[in-house]
Amino acid sequence: MGTLRMPALETERLVIRPFIEADLEACHELLDREGGEGRSREARKHWLDWTMASYEELDSLHQPPYGDRAIVRKGEPRRRVIGACGLAPCLLPLARLIDPNASPPNEGYMPEVGLYYALSSAQRGQGYATEVARALADWALRELHLARIVATTTYDNGPSQRVMERIGMRLTRNPRPDPSWLQVVGILVS
Numbered sequence: 001m002g003t004l005r006m007p008a009l010e011t012e013r014l015v016i017r018p019f020i021e022a023d024l025e026a027c028h029e030l031l032d033r034e035g036g037e038g039r040s041r042e043a044r045k046h047w048l049d050w051t052m053a054s055y056e057e058l059d060s061l062h063q064p065p066y067g068d069r070a071i072v073r074k075g076e077p078r079r080r081v082i083g084a085c086g087l088a089p090c091l092l093p094l095a096r097l098i099d100p101n102a103s104p105p106n107e108g109y110m111p112e113v114g115l116y117y118a119l120s121s122a123q124r125g126q127g128y129a130t131e132v133a134r135a136l137a138d139w140a141l142r143e144l145h146l147a148r149i150v151a152t153t154t155y156d157n158g159p160s161q162r163v164m165e166r167i168g169m170r171l172t173r174n175p176r177p178d179p180s181w182l183q184v185v186g187i188l189v190s
């Protein structure tokens, strides 16, 4: 396997590309003003610098290409960001979710490769997130030779769960109340 770096990915209508410095305002709008994170512009600038540096640093360490990428529409200026997506490390007790009644029980947490996607609210309802999730999952399963890829969300995030289902993920639910952040996990096997 050569470099693990993720190139720009093209889908029918979209391009998934690395973030660049000129995306600061779009990131702040999407992730802080619209999204739940609420960071200041300065904090978002710090995040953007770290994100851009990580492309190079992870590649030089032969690490998977974790981190956010920008979603732009084909045929529009490449700086017009309509969403963010990417791969994220997820620490999960997946064996327990897949088979809660296993004997002996398998309680161990393992790092999994997770998919992440978010669209600005004006761009939802057009299938863009599904297009993005499918392209990321296809690329990662093929190029990183993954046995599986996951996505996580909350019980009340129906749109995200529907994206998972549309790309062929099997949805599992944490049968326990804790940890509170572990709710719905979609799993796609290669």
Ligand SMILES: CC(C)(COP(=O)(O)OP(=O)(O)OC[C@H]1O[C@@H](n2cnc3c(N)ncnc32)[C@H](O)[C@@H]1OP(=O)(O)O)[C@@H](O)C(=O)NCCC(=O)NCCS
Binding pocket: 116, 117, 118, 119, 120, 123, 124, 125, 126, 127, 128, 129, 130, 131, 152, 153, 154, 157, 159, 160, 162, 163
């Ligand atoms: C999760 C999120 C990305 C889903 O966005 P979305 O627009 O619902 O998802 P898609 O882009 O796949 O669009 C699917 C919708 O477009 C419709 N659609 C229109 N044209 C379509 C096409 N060509 N292909 C597929 N769907 C299409 C579908 O019918 C579907 O609508 P429905 O759910 O009402 O049936 C969005 O809600 C979001 O950004 N939420 C905030 C961030 C977030 O929660 N991210 C998940 C992290 S856990």
